[in-house]
Amino acid sequence: MSQDSEKRYQKLKIKEILDDIRETDVKVFIANYAKKDKQFELAFKSHFLSRVYLGDDGLKYRRMLTELIKPKSSTNNKISASIKKTIHFILDDFVLQMKDCLSTENYTEAFYIAKESLDKIIYLMNRYEIKDQSLERNRLHFSGGLEVILSQDLAPTFRKKAEEDLLQFIKKSYFIPGKKNTILILNGLNAFNTKDKESIINDLYKKSSLGLQEQNILRTSILLSQGQLALAKDVLKKYDHDKIFNALRLLITDNFIDIVDYYVDEDKIGFKYQTTALKCYRYIHTKDDDALAKEITQLSVSNTNYATFDDILNSLTDAFLRKEFSAIKEWIDGLKFAQATKIYAKAQRYKDLLSLIKEKGDIQWLKVYDELLIDEGLEREVKGLYLSIIDDYFDNHLGNRATEFLDKTKRHLYKISQEGIINDITMHLSKKYAHRKTIKSKFG
DSSP, rough: OHHHHHHHSSOOOOHHHTSOHHHHHHHHHHHHHHHOOOHHEEEHHHGGGSSOOOOSSSSHHHHHHHHHHHOOSSSSSSOOHHHHHHHHHHHHHHHHHHHHHTTTTTTHHHHHHHHHHHHHHHHHHSOOOOHHHHHHHHHHHHHHHHHHHHOOOOOOHHHHHHHHHHHHHHHHOOOOOOOOOHHHHHHTTTTTOOHHHHHHHHHHHHHTTTSSOOOHHHHHHHHHHHOOHHHHHHHHSOOOOOHHHHHHHHHTTOHHHHHHHHHHHTTTTTOOOTTTHHHHHHHHTTOOHHHHHHHHOOOOOOTSSSHHHHHHHHSOHHHHHHHHHHHHHHHHHOOHHHHHHHHHHHHHHTHHHHHHHHHTTOOHHHHHEEEEEEEEHHHHOOOOOOHHHHHHHHOOOHHHHHHHHHHHHHHHHTTOOOOHHHHHHHHHHHHHHHTTTTHHHHHH
């Protein structure tokens, strides 16, 4: 085939056509095609919206999104799959346009893209109850954009209006704060006075009473109350203290240490629910071993519920227990046997652990730790303890009970590949208890 033939059958490129047609022809085509294809119309408008100046303080974005997201009603209570796909496409495009505006320091345009998009995202989440990763991802993108914008040295008039617009936004009935949310962004920038905070906390409490995402509502309310004694007391009155404890526990994980210290250490607030546990969680998170070693000795089932107590024990690292074992040994020895042995094992106090099990004299606990102790070089001591416990059992039990006990023990030892210990037990019993018929028949 000739070169001319090859060229004739190559795929035609858009650029080849665009280079040779007039701009007015392109505009006419787009206008006509948009009338026939709604999806194309929406995609085209959304993509170029930030480049069009209408002087409407973000109304163009609201109008654009409202075309797709109608107010929910009895006759309009679902978003179709095709509309949802278009919404995601437009929001993704708006994220890119917002970032483009931020890169060129066009903060006004970026603000209105973020605000109007967030409004519709939260409406979808809390009115239409649409929860998906794409919406949440874009919610975080736009929230992050607002944080960048509001941290700039903005013109006072624009900043005032922006903060007023956002204050109205967060008071809307469908605004339910996520983990990272507009309220906390504004609070971090000192945009609220005490009256604003009080109003927001009251408004959030009304929403929580409807069963709406109470965890994030409470978390946000606690963060708003920092340094405001009256507000903190009000939060304590509004919410169950166990829920406040759980919120503070999560705030530690998210590195909001100051607010936890405020609630725990401020006697005037009056929060007394599992505060020792909260301090322990705080020191575990910040890796303050010395402070944790002092605080944990105050932890008990009298000031902490069992689930929390057990969780803290499981959270203690091997390194901490090795380092601080001597300092907290008295406290460890006062724990339940199961808890104490677990800590002895994590602290690598293997000989002491063996002594605890020997004192207990319970073969079930020996079965829990025998493999670990053997791996740590204590095979002889483990074998001796098996012989001692079995001897004691056989001295006090006759017949089938004794042989069943032995069978269970042997099955366990086979499971952990300790045939040597089984042989030693067999030889020992066959000699010592040769006069007992049931045992003699067992080995005979």
